[in-house]
Amino acid sequence: MDERTPQLRQKRQELIKDLTRNILDCAEPHIDPATPPEELQKTTTQIEERLQFEANVALSEVVTRFSVKRPKDKIEEAVERSFERFGKNFRAQHMLMFLSVVLLIITGMPLKFPEYGISRFVIVTIFGGLPNSTLIHRVAAVGLITVGAWHLGYIAFSRVGRRDFWLMIPRPRDIIDFFQTVMFFLGRRASGPKFHRFSFIEKFDYWAVYWGMVVMIGSGLILWFKEMFPKALFDIAREAHSDEGLLATLAIIVWHFYNVHFNPDVFPMSWVWWHGKLSEEQMKHHHPLEYAEIIEKEMQALTGETPAESSEDKK
Amino acid sequence: MKCVWGFAIMLLAATAALSQDDRCVSCHGSQRPADQANAQIIDTTVLKSSVHAAVSCTECHAIDPDMPHRGNRTVYCARCHGKEAESFNKSPHVLGRKENIEKLPTCITCHGGHDVLAIKDPNSRTNHRNAVRICIGCHEDQQVTEQALKLPKPAVIKAYENSVHGRALMIEGKANAPACVDCHGSHSFLASDDPESPVYKTHIAATCGRCHHEIAQTYTESVHGQALSQGVMDSPTCTSCHGEHDIRPHADPESRVYKTSVSRTCSDCHASEKVVAKYGLKADRISTFQESFHGAAGALGDTRVANCSSCHGVHDIYPQDDSRSLINAANIDRTCGQCHEGLPQSFTKGAVHTSASVKESGGKFYVRQFYIWFISIIILAFIVYRVLEYKRRIKRVQ
Numbered sequence: 248m249d250e251r252t253p254q255l256r257q258k259r260q261e262l263i264k265d266l267t268r269n270i271l272d273c274a275e276p277h278i279d280p281a282t283p284p285e286e287l288q289k290t291t292t293q294i295e296e297r298l299q300f301e302a303n304v305a306l307s308e309v310v311t312r313f314s315v316k317r318p319k320d321k322i323e324e325a326v327e328r329s330f331e332r333f334g335k336n337f338r339a340q341h342m343l344m345f346l347s348v349v350l351l352i353i354t355g356m357p358l359k360f361p362e363y364g365i366s367r368f369v370i371v372t373i374f375g376g377l378p379n380s381t382l383i384h385r386v387a388a389v390g391l392i393t394v395g396a397w398h399l400g401y402i403a404f405s406r407v408g409r410r411d412f413w414l415m416i417p418r419p420r421d422i423i424d425f426f427q428t429v430m431f432f433l434g435r436r437a438s439g440p441k442f443h444r445f446s447f448i449e450k451f452d453y454w455a456v457y458w459g460m461v462v463m464i465g466s467g468l469i470l471w472f473k474e475m476f477p478k479a480l481f482d483i484a485r486e487a488h489s490d491e492g493l494l495a496t497l498a499i500i501v502w503h504f505y506n507v508h509f510n511p512d513v514f515p516m517s518w519v520w521w522h523g524k525l526s527e528e529q530m531k532h533h534h535p536l537e538y539a540e541i542i543e544k545e546m547q548a549l550t551g552e553t554p555a556e557s558s559e560d561k562k
Numbered sequence: 563m564k565c566v567w568g569f570a571i572m573l574l575a576a577t578a579a580l581s582q583d584d585r586c587v588s589c590h591g592s593q594r595p596a597d598q599a600n601a602q603i604i605d606t607t608v609l610k611s612s613v614h615a616a617v618s619c620t621e622c623h624a625i626d627p628d629m630p631h632r633g634n635r636t637v638y639c640a641r642c643h644g645k646e647a648e649s650f651n652k653s654p655h656v657l658g659r660k661e662n663i664e665k666l667p668t669c670i671t672c673h674g675g676h677d678v679l680a681i682k683d684p685n686s687r688t689n690h691r692n693a694v695r696i697c698i699g700c701h702e703d704q705q706v707t708e709q710a711l712k713l714p715k716p717a718v719i720k721a722y723e724n725s726v727h728g729r730a731l732m733i734e735g736k737a738n739a740p741a742c743v744d745c746h747g748s749h750s751f752l753a754s755d756d757p758e759s760p761v762y763k764t765h766i767a768a769t770c771g772r773c774h775h776e777i778a779q780t781y782t783e784s785v786h787g788q789a790l791s792q793g794v795m796d797s798p799t800c801t802s803c804h805g806e807h808d809i810r811p812h813a814d815p816e817s818r819v820y821k822t823s824v825s826r827t828c829s830d831c832h833a834s835e836k837v838v839a840k841y842g843l844k845a846d847r848i849s850t851f852q853e854s855f856h857g858a859a860g861a862l863g864d865t866r867v868a869n870c871s872s873c874h875g876v877h878d879i880y881p882q883d884d885s886r887s888l889i890n891a892a893n894i895d896r897t898c899g900q901c902h903e904g905l906p907q908s909f910t911k912g913a914v915h916t917s918a919s920v921k922e923s924g925g926k927f928y929v930r931q932f933y934i935w936f937i938s939i940i941i942l943a944f945i946v947y948r949v950l951e952y953k954r955r956i957k958r959v960q
Contacts, residue, residue, distance in 0.1 A: 273590065277879065301611075328956060331806040352897065357862060358855070358858045358859070358862070359858075359862035360858070361852075361862050362856040362861060363861075366862060367861075367862055367863065370862045370863070371862065371863050372926065376863065376864065377859050377862055377863070377864035377866075377867075378864070378866070380960055388805075429950065431954065432947075432950035432951055432953070432954045433950065434957070435956070473905075474902070474904050474905055474906065474909070475906075476909070477906075477908035477911055477912055477924075477925075478908065478909045478912020478913065478914075478922060479913070479925060480910070480925075481909065481912070482912075482923065482924075482925065482926040483924075483926055483929055485926075486918050486926045486929040486933075487929050487933075490930065490933035490937070491675075491933070493933075494936065494940065494941075495935065497937065497941050498941070498944070499939065501941060501944045501945060501948070502944050505948060510957070543879055559781045560724075
């Protein structure tokens with residue numbers, strides 16, 4: 248098998264080239280003769296990449312289904328393939344975080360809008376008065392601070408955490424992705440950009456939380472331990488806490504809730520936060536580059552080619 | 563034999579007492595002659611048990627010498643009660659006659675006729691505990707208040723019944739609690755805009771002070787009391803904060819001076835553009851309080867947080883530069899310390915009543931400005947992005 252693989256790969260490349268030519272031939276009557284050749288060349292490359300990708304997918308499907316190397320139960324599982332997006336640790340962080348944030352918002356927001364009936368309803372009727380709600384606010388604040396520390400430890404000391412943090416770092420590619428997405432929305436492009444594990448949307452979501460955590464925890468601690476600070480700093484902290492709280496709430500509703508609740512693809516709710524898994528379909532659609540990379544790696548593992556980076560990853 | 567003696571004694575007594583009154587009673591008593599069918603019957607037992615038992619009919623009633631004396635029921639109370647009558651003649655109850663207001667009361671309306679009893683008598687209509695009902699009887703009457711436009715609406719008067727004074731007097735039976743006449747004065751009942759009236763603005767502290775001595779004294783020395791005594795008629799007196807007929811105990815959540823309501827009461831003047839501009843007061847004292855944690859918590863029903871009077875005093879409000887003022891630099895540590903132990907001087911000496919919407923507040927202002935722009939831009943961008951995404955989605959479905 249080892250000896251045959253390079254030849255097979257070459258053969259596959261030739262087939263793809265043939266197929267591409269075939270597709271272009273079929274399409275010829277529809278192509279404007281005035282199209283510059285470099286545009287055509289670009290499209291040709293795109294078609295080749297696409298075919299390469301689909302071939303990898305199909306190949307992996309065949310291999311996972313009929314592989315002799317895998318134990319039988321794993322084959323069964325492999326038919327309904329799923330990909331772990333969030334590990335247990337990360338899901339636990341998310342749960343503690345949203346519990347804290349929801350409590351913080353409903354006990355905090357009424358203090359920004361005390362004149363509204365709903366604020367009174369929440370504080371007086373639901374929580375039984377400000378002494379209770381401020382206590383809950385502080386308990387939830389401790390929860391949020393815990394999540395912050397936990398996550399910093401996670402990205403420092405956990406392998407998956409380190410890997411995901413590395414992938415989360417914004418890159419120039421994200422700016423390009425953003426403009427391509429807008430162009431796609433405006434109908435100037437046939438398709439949106441392909442994302443890796445984290446799209447620019449998810450990166451924005453993630454880093455916005457850093458900003459919010461720093462402002463909210465910092466100002467919140469000043470309000471909590473006001474005896475240690477001058478009045479002017481207290482005033483600034485209170486204004487920042489109140490305004491940032493509003494911003495965070497709006498961002499969660501307009502941005503995050505849309506992504507995970509109101510978006511027609513997932514309505515009423517995406518369950519990824521609970522089981523942490525994405526289906527193969529979802530992976531192909533939302534994270535094609537990551538998917539391709541995973542498949543590529545599996546292929547290499549199956550065909551015996553184990554590049555240095557992937558073997559390091561296995562440890 | 564005994565019967566004969568008895569009859570003889572009765573006859574003797576009757577003859578001895580045969581006077582002017584008996585002549586009246588002979589027609590107006592319960593057994594009138596047939597030819598006097600129109601004569602009004604007087605219940606002589608009522609008369610005899612009244613405070614006027616010893617007063618003969620003619621001392622009150624002018625008698626028309628011609629018999630029968632039709633329709634002449636005029637009563638002259640003033641003959642004996644000159645001082646009261648003089649006072650009553652100045653009252654709106656008498657002056658209202660010029661305006662042709664019906665149902666105006668006379669002496670009898672309140673004190674009763676033949677059944678008049680001494681005020682101290684618990685059964686007297688004008689006894690302290692009962693008098694309120696007489697006043698309310700007319701002042702609650704829609705017909706009356708519609709005719710006399712200057713009169714307050716019935717609900718305003720009726721509020722007295724639920725006030726701390728009304729409940730003390732009428733429900734708890736405290737005899738020294740004030741009834742209508744204690745504040746409005748008996749007989750004269752001058753309107754509150756009459757400078758002679760005990761309820762005229764400058765006299766109210768003294769009127770309330772008849773019972774609440776120390777508080778009235780403290781108030782008179784306060785910035786509000788001083789201003790009023792110098793002729794600043796906009797300065798508040800007792801009723802401006804506590805209400806008039808509807809005065810509630812300060813611990814009653816319905817009270818105008820309840821912990822969480824007092825800022826609204828202060829706002830009547832301190833957030834009034836007219837008052838603030840006229841006297842050069844700072845216009846944002848109420849709005850900045852409402853913006854603060856104290857204000858917000860109070861609005862959400864928390865009674866632990868500071869309200870206006872926690873820091874500025876209740877009746878003892880002085881200008882900040884007065885050494886007696888609770889917010890004077892010498893006292894501010896103690897004032898904040900009532901609730902917040904261990905606040906450093908850097909905190910207590912910091913500016914209070916700062917507003918995020920004026921530059922003078924410093925950092926707070928710039929933080930607010932930053933967030934106004936930041937929130938607007940970010941949320942707008944989010945929404946635009948979503949709209950574009952949605953439009954594309956619809957296109958794809960089509």
